[in-house]
Amino acid sequence: MSFQSLGLRAELVVAVTKKGYNTPTPIQKQAIPIILEGRDLMGGAQTGTGKTAGFTLPLLQRLMATEHQGKGRRPVRALVLTPTRELAAQVAESVRDYGQNLPLRSTAIFGGVSINPQKQKLIKGIDILVATPGRLLDHVGQRSVDLSKVDILVLDEADRMLDMGFIHDIRKVIGLLPKNKQTLLFSATFSDEIKKLSNGLLKSPALIEVARKNTTADSVTQIVHPVDKNLKRKLLSYLIGSNNWKQVLVFARTKHGSDRLAKQLITDGIKASAIHGNKSQGARTRALADFKAGKVRVLVATDIAARGLDIDQLPHVVNFDLPNIAEDYVHRIGRTGRAGNEGEAMSLVCVDELGLLKDIERLIKREIPKQEIDGFEVDPTIKPEPIKGRGRQQQGGGKRNGKKTGNKNKGKRKAPGKSPSSSPWNKRTSSNKRSNTQNRTRHR
Numbered sequence: 001m002s003f004q005s006l007g008l009r010a011e012l013v014v015a016v017t018k019k020g021y022n023t024p025t026p027i028q029k030q031a032i033p034i035i036l037e038g039r040d041l042m043g044g045a046q047t048g049t050g051k052t053a054g055f056t057l058p059l060l061q062r063l064m065a066t067e068h069q070g071k072g073r074r075p076v077r078a079l080v081l082t083p084t085r086e087l088a089a090q091v092a093e094s095v096r097d098y099g100q101n102l103p104l105r106s107t108a109i110f111g112g113v114s115i116n117p118q119k120q121k122l123i124k125g126i127d128i129l130v131a132t133p134g135r136l137l138d139h140v141g142q143r144s145v146d147l148s149k150v151d152i153l154v155l156d157e158a159d160r161m162l163d164m165g166f167i168h169d170i171r172k173v174i175g176l177l178p179k180n181k182q183t184l185l186f187s188a189t190f191s192d193e194i195k196k197l198s199n200g201l202l203k204s205p206a207l208i209e210v211a212r213k214n215t216t217a218d219s220v221t222q223i224v225h226p227v228d229k230n231l232k233r234k235l236l237s238y239l240i241g242s243n244n245w246k247q248v249l250v251f252a253r254t255k256h257g258s259d260r261l262a263k264q265l266i267t268d269g270i271k272a273s274a275i276h277g278n279k280s281q282g283a284r285t286r287a288l289a290d291f292k293a294g295k296v297r298v299l300v301a302t303d304i305a306a307r308g309l310d311i312d313q314l315p316h317v318v319n320f321d322l323p324n325i326a327e328d329y330v331h332r333i334g335r336t337g338r339a340g341n342e343g344e345a346m347s348l349v350c351v352d353e354l355g356l357l358k359d360i361e362r363l364i365k366r367e368i369p370k371q372e373i374d375g376f377e378v379d380p381t382i383k384p385e386p387i388k389g390r391g392r393q394q395q396g397g398g399k400r401n402g403k404k405t406g407n408k409n410k411g412k413r414k415a416p417g418k419s420p421s422s423s424p425w426n427k428r429t430s431s432n433k434r435s436n437t438q439n440r441t442r443h444r
């Protein structure tokens with residue numbers, strides 16, 4: 001099936017061909033005809049499925065069909081709400097790319113940068129506005145945007161917007177839009193809150209779901225490396241160095257923890273930078289650009305900052321800390337293995353995180369293979385501690401509970417079965433049996 005056969009106009013087909021897309025992805029095949037018909041849509045699609053083009057291409061086509069004729073400032077006719085600045089910037093870039101042969105204007109507005117240049121753009125007239133909810137409401141408050149002519153509303157990564165506490169802002173924005181409009185809601189998961197939001201908002205929506213709720217992409221190989229907390233950083237440096245990884249996205253739990261980890265990696269001779277909500281938008285954009293350009297080998301990110309990062313062919317994602325919320329694991333590893341490429345997602349898991357690991361495995365309905373790395377074996381005498389305050393204890397290697405945890409012979413795969421049966425690892429996981437496979441198993 002081609003993009004043309006989906007009923008897209010030539011300008012759009014030329015633009016996607018220029019991007020190198022020949023075949024529509026499953027979500028595009030399903031969503032594009034529905035959106036072109038003008039129907040509301042509820043799309044269950046995890047990131048990396050091509051959902052952005054799935055809604056952007058038909059949205060552009062529909063706007064062309066009702067091109068603004070009148071005099072005066074062009075009204076905003078399509079509004080895309082996203083949870084993060086990065087995703088807003090990314091979606092706006094896609095709108096620009098796909099709409100490059102059409103006379104439509106678009107821009108992104110988000111917080112963390114000066115509001116005035118955004119006002120200047122809005123004054124000139126914008127057809128498609130991509131926005132984070134908070135900054136959009138700032139503009140509404142300052143009367144720099146009028147939303148009364150919006151024909152199409154897109155809620156992108158709606159589950160994440162709700163997780164981030166945007167529900168009131170979203171409801172306020174919806175209250176400013178015309179009742180009669182087309183609404184498209186995309187979400188990786190369909191929680192009760194999402195259903196509640198969609199009930200009042202969507203009119204007989206078409207439901208499409210391309211990846212089952214909370215499934216991980218088949219193209220991503222997943223593995224857990226059991227390791228003591230105080231050896232995580234050394235293991236990370238070792239894995240990057242010995243495998244000669246060139247581009248690794250590393251997830252850390254806290255802003256402070258990501259800064260510290262980036263600094264420690266630099267001390268280990270690995271070029272790294274951190275990206276999180278405390279950094280200025282300029283610093284975040286720069287860090288991402290350097291990472292994409294290969295100037296920086298490791299980007300350490302928190303969950304929120306990483307939303308919407310779209311890096312072509314990102315081969316490795318590392319969970320330095322497991323996320324508190326199991327769904328975030330799915331989002332994190334969705335950064336790799338995108339658009340048909342293969343990816344590898346590693347989790348460095350210490351004994352404190354076994355409960356989180358179980359939650360993740362329950363959610364994704366599969367056990368993740370465990371593999372210890374020689375020299376980084378877990379010390380079976382270490383007892384789990386509460387996760388709280390964990391970030392402060394992640395520096396360097398050395399002693400823990402009075403026992404030296406060395407890393408001689410590091411790098412070899414560990415033979416299984418050395419931990420005493422009292423080890424929490426033995427009680428809660430089948431780590432030893434799994435590590436015996438000596439292989440990184442791909443689960444389908």
Ligand code: AMP
Nearest residue numbers: 021023024025047048049050051052339
């Ligand atoms: P998304 O899920 O929208 O974040 O898209 C994931 C990635 O897939 C992006 O890098 C897109 O550029 C890419 N992509 C989108 N549609 C296609 C397609 N039909 N063929 C190949 N790559 C695509």
